[in-house]
Amino acid sequence: MSVKDCSHHKDRRRKLIRRFCAGLLIFNLILLIMILLVWAILQPKKPRFILQDATVYAFNVSAPNFVTSTIQITISSRNPNDKIGIYYDKLDVYAIYRSQQITYYTGIPPTYQGHKDVNVWSPFISGVNVPVAPYNGIALSQEQAGGSVQLIIKIDARVRWKVGTFTSGKYRLHVKCPAFLTFGSQTTGIVVGNAIKYQLVQRCGVSV
Template sequence: MGNEKCADHHDEQRIIIRRCFSGLLIFTVTLLLIIFLVWAILQPKKPHFTLQDAIIFGLNVSSPSVISTSIQVTINSRNPNSRIGIYYEKMHVYATYHNLQITYYTAIPSVYQGHKDFNVWSPFIYGNSVPVAPYNGVALSLDKSNGAIELIIKINGRVKWRVGSFISDQYHLHVTCPAYIPFGNSRNRGIVLGNAIKYQLSQSCSVNV
């Protein structure tokens, strides 16, 4: 009699475990299906960034191992999504030359970007007497004498996606904008603005989220 009760008890346990497993499997499949349908309907796209122009106030090599930089850049950001809004947070912009950071970080204010909306930022980025490897100072002087320098303008920050009232977790944002500037080129002087020179660039940036 006791053996029969034990057998019945084990059978009940197996039934409960099977039901729990089936319920978990159904829940997982349903959740994955919902996520796939949301993705298929919304078709999320990364924001688009463009480096519109750069105003050079100063770009000097005081010695082979010291560079001073003062630039204002204009950056356009566009949200290509028709159903998803984007929160930009903790964003900082800076410049690099030959993979070496030559300016300090400049903060960009947090902002919400609606569907198909765009924003324009014009931050100042600068670095006073920044130490660099001697060959970088020599290379920058040579580029200036040749009439063109190539900087990389970078933006690091966080983004959140908004769909209706739902707001996602934060994701890292990395934006890289090549800035090919004909600085020092006598045939392309740009637009003189007092003691600065403005160069129209309109160069697309790569975006990783």
């Protein structure tokens, strides 16, 4: 084979590679435009969560950094989208105090939330002698003795979005709900048997 023939084959190979790269670039560009158009038309919104109430059956700190608690909470979730459904594949609920977890994880059964639908859950979250940092145990004891404690109710979830027959991959969703509890003479709760119920109606922060 002559040098001229080798050069001809190399030029042809380069042209094929350039055409392939150009075609791939155009395909990706079209796909990106389609995704942006669908996103703009659907205008997806994050679900909205509200912590409606909390019923405290037990809450105390023991020597000096162990927390025991039993709390039933009521949380509602609303899907604000009129064209997108939400699969909640996993939901874990727990309480934290000053960025430290003070209850065990409580799982909520997987569910599907249709367009504009509202789901309401009332799980128990609890922990027996859960160890916390000594300074958090002291602060929690002092705040409870002073008449008020600020907790955060958290939900860690895995969700999928459904548009028509298409279902997306899994996304992590995080929910934070402030829960302000009062004790003693300052309590704003209502005594229900051996528990105290607090009407909170507190909107939660949601991130995906």
